Amino acid sequence: MKSTNEIIQKIHDIAKEIKGKVHIMEVCGTHTQAISHFGIRQLMPKNVILATGPGCPVCVTAQEDIDAIVNIAKAGIPVATYGDVLRVPGYYGSLDEAREKGAKVFDVYSTEDALELQKDYPNLVFFGMGFETTTPMTAYAIKKGLTVYSTHKLFLPAMHALIDRQEVRIDGFLSPGHVSTIVGSKPYASLKVSQVITGFEALDILVGVYMLLRQIVEKRKDVENEYRRLVKLDGNKKAQKMIEDVFEIGDGNWRGFGIIAKSGLEIKKKYEKFDAKKKYTDIILKMDLKNSRKFTGCKCGEVIRGLMNSQKCPLFGKSCTPEKPYGPCMVSQEGACNVAFRYNGRG
Ligand code: SF4
Numbered sequence: 001m002k003s004t005n006e007i008i009q010k011i012h013d014i015a016k017e018i019k020g021k022v023h024i025m026e027v028c029g030t031h032t033q034a035i036s037h038f039g040i041r042q043l044m045p046k047n048v049i050l051a052t053g054p055g056c057p058v059c060v061t062a063q064e065d066i067d068a069i070v071n072i073a074k075a076g077i078p079v080a081t082y083g084d085v086l087r088v089p090g091y092y093g094s095l096d097e098a099r100e101k102g103a104k105v106f107d108v109y110s111t112e113d114a115l116e117l118q119k120d121y122p123n124l125v126f127f128g129m130g131f132e133t134t135t136p137m138t139a140y141a142i143k144k145g146l147t148v149y150s151t152h153k154l155f156l157p158a159m160h161a162l163i164d165r166q167e168v169r170i171d172g173f174l175s176p177g178h179v180s181t182i183v184g185s186k187p188y189a190s191l192k193v194s195q196v197i198t199g200f201e202a203l204d205i206l207v208g209v210y211m212l213l214r215q216i217v218e219k220r221k222d223v224e225n226e227y228r229r230l231v232k233l234d235g236n237k238k239a240q241k242m243i244e245d246v247f248e249i250g251d252g253n254w255r256g257f258g259i260i261a262k263s264g265l266e267i268k269k270k271y272e273k274f275d276a277k278k279k280y281t282d283i284i285l286k287m288d289l290k291n292s293r294k295f296t297g298c299k300c301g302e303v304i305r306g307l308m309n310s311q312k313c314p315l316f317g318k319s320c321t322p323e324k325p326y327g328p329c330m331v332s333q334e335g336a337c338n339v340a341f342r343y344n345g346r347g
Contacts, residue, residue, distance in 0.1 A: 004202060004203055004206060007203065007206045007207055007210055008043055008206060010210050011043075011044070011045065011048070011206065011209055011210050011213060012045050014210065014213045014214060014217060015044075015045035015047055015048050015213060016045075017217050018047060018213065018216060018217060020047065021047045021048075021049055022047060022048055022049065022171045022172075022213065022216055023049045023051055023168075023169045023170055023171050023172075024048065024049065024050055024051065024170075024171060024172050024173070024174060024209060024212055025050075025051045025052070025053045025162070025168075025170050025172075025173055025174070025306055026050065026051075026052060026053065026055065026173075026174040027053035027054060027055045027155070027158070027159060027162075027173060027174070027175065027176055028055040028174075028175075028176035028177060028178060028179070029055040029056035029057065029059075029332070029334025029335070030055075030177065030178060030200050030334060031055065031174055031176070031177070031198070031200065031205065032052050032055055032056065032334055032335075032336055032339050033333065033334055033339055034200050034201075034202070034205060035050060035205060036339045036340070036342075036343040037343070038202040038205070040202065040205055040206065040209075043206075044209070048209070048213070050209075051168070051170075051306045052303070052306060052336045053158075053159075053162060053173075053304070053305070053306050054158050054162075054254070054256065054257070054304045054305065055176060055334065056304075056328075056329070056332050056334040056335045056336070057129050057130040057131060057134070057153075057332075057334075058082075058084050058085055058088060058129065058328055058331060058332035058334070058335065059255065059256075059300060059303075059304055059328045059329045059331075059332055059334075059335045059336070060153070060158075060254045060255050060256065060257075060304060061085070061088070061129050061151050061255060061328065062151070062253040062254060062255050063090055063091065063255060064253060065149070065151045065253065066088050066089075066090035066094075066328075067090045067091050067092050067287055068149065068277075068283075068284045068287065069081070069095065069125070069127045069149055070090050070092045070093060070094065070095055070098050071092060071283050071284065071286075071287055072125055072149070072276065072280050072283055072284075073095055073098045073099075073103040073104070073105050074092070074098050074101075074103055075280070075283050076103070076104075077104075077123060077124075077125055077280065077283075078104035078105075078106070078117075078121040078123065078124045078125070079095060079103070079104070079105050079106070079124070079125050079126075079127060080105075080106040080107070080108045080113070080114045080117055080124055080125070080126050080127070081095065081106075081107065081108065081126065081127035081128075081129070082107065082108065082109070082129070083107040083109075084331055084332045084333065085127060085129065085331075086099070086105065086107055087325060087331045088325075088328045088331050089325065089326065089327070089328075089331075092287075095127075104121065106124075108126075110137065111126060111128075111137045111138055111140065111141035111146065112137075112141075114126045114141060114146055115141055115144055115146055118145075118146055123147070124146070124147065125147050125148070125149055125276045125279075125280075126138070126141065126146050126147065126148045126149070127148075127149050127151070128148045128149065128150045128151065128152055129151045129152065130152060130153075131152070131153055131154070131155045131176075131178075131179050132154065132155060132179045132182040132183050132239075132243065133178040133179055133181070133182060134152070135152045135243050135247065135265060136182065136239040136242040136243055138150070138152060138246075139242045139243050139245065139246035139247060140242060142246050142267060142271050142274050143245070143246060143271075145274065146274060147274045147275070147276050147279060148267065148274060148275070148276060149276035149277060150247070150265060150266060150267055150275070150277070151253075152247065152264075152265040153252045153254065153263050153264055153265065154249065154252070154262070154263050154264075154265065155176060155179045155183075156183070156187055156188070156190070156191075157252070157260045157261065157262055157263035158254065158257065158260055158263060159173065159175075159188075159191055160190070160191065161257055161260050161263075162305065162306070163191060163193060165305075167305060167306075167307055168305060168306040168307055170193065170306075171194065171212075171216055172193065172194035172195060172196070172212040172215065172216060173191070173193060173194070173195045173196075174195075174196060174198050174205065174208050174209070174212065175188055175195045175196065175197040175198070175223070176197070177197060177198055177199050177200055177204075177227050177230070177231065180197045180225075180227065180231040180235070181230050181231055181235065181236060182235050182236050182239045182240065182243075183235045183240070184231065184232055184233050184234045184235025184236075185197055185223055185225045185231055185232070185233055185235075186223075186233050186234060186235075188223040189223050191223075192221050193221055194212055194215040194216055194220060194221050194222065195212075195222070195223045195224065196208040196209075196211045196212050196215075196223075196224045196225070196226050197223070197224070197225045197226060197227050197231050198226045198227055199226065199227040199229070199230070204226060204227065207226050208226045211224050211226060243265070245268075246267060246268060246271055247265040247266065247267060247268060248265070248266055248267075248268050249262050249263075249264070249265065249266075250262070250264045250265070250266045251263065251264055252264030252265075254304075255300060255301060255304060255328065256300060256301035256302070256303075256304035256305050257301075257304075257305065297314070297315055297326070298313070298315065298320070298326055298327030298329075299312070299313040299315075299327075300327040300328055300329040300337070303329050303336050303337060304329065304336075309340070310329065310336050310337040310339075310340040310341070311340060313337070315327075316330075316337060316340070316341070317341060320337065321341060322338050322341055322342065325337075325338075
């Protein structure tokens, strides 16, 4: 393995062989965070642009789903979810605000915690979100009898949507490390784009960028795996089976994208008594946006699709900060706006 300085030099050398700019997109929230944390963007040659895509699960959760879970909590049903999600503002306020007004809302670290909580609150609803990485734990909890509002999503269809819609130039993907531990490296071949699956250390990311640039110079559209210490060709079969047992594939609703066909994970009929969307349909259908808070101006949708840098949003750092987030991309530690703000606007 080369040293960090040697890899940076190799990146600069190979970038000279590329005419014009090359656009590389990372699509994993942990990569977003790591790239800024290690200052990797600042180490790139001028013609290598590192852009951020839809890798933050909190950010891509649709407004309608946030509104539904807030309304469920306000109706007196206890709700548990991961900490970041509580502060995501919606038309009806956030789960945090609902809690301040007396709703029973709990933040948990895992579905195991939610199962524990369910002993005290038997009608607890867990707001499940995330990609293939977190879905197996939710599936396990449903099997154990936890009621879940699922916003779980499959990641590959979003990468296809980015390519198919052609809104943004993508010469290659730094493909997601965590998701790939579950799905494996094989499924990415369907994208027909240069890709490198990378880990999360500075050296992983730098090597991933170098491997991508080499593919681009050699005009290859391969799936290479830099994260071989954890990502296998076929992924984690046990986790895949856990997902397949409990969830079926449907259309997924993504903030920024809208509906992406076959990207959503809904609870199968055999577990429907644990499906909060079915259990509380009446509450969800009663949502009336007429009297709700006006919620305009957030550019998260554009940020998520890589069309806009967070700093270009007129609210960035003014009426939208990590302490007082206006949109979800500023809430989550993996959100592009939050990361850009915390790292002094370096993004
Ligand atoms: S800075 Fe705030 S308002 Fe602007 S896009 Fe980001 S989250 Fe939305």
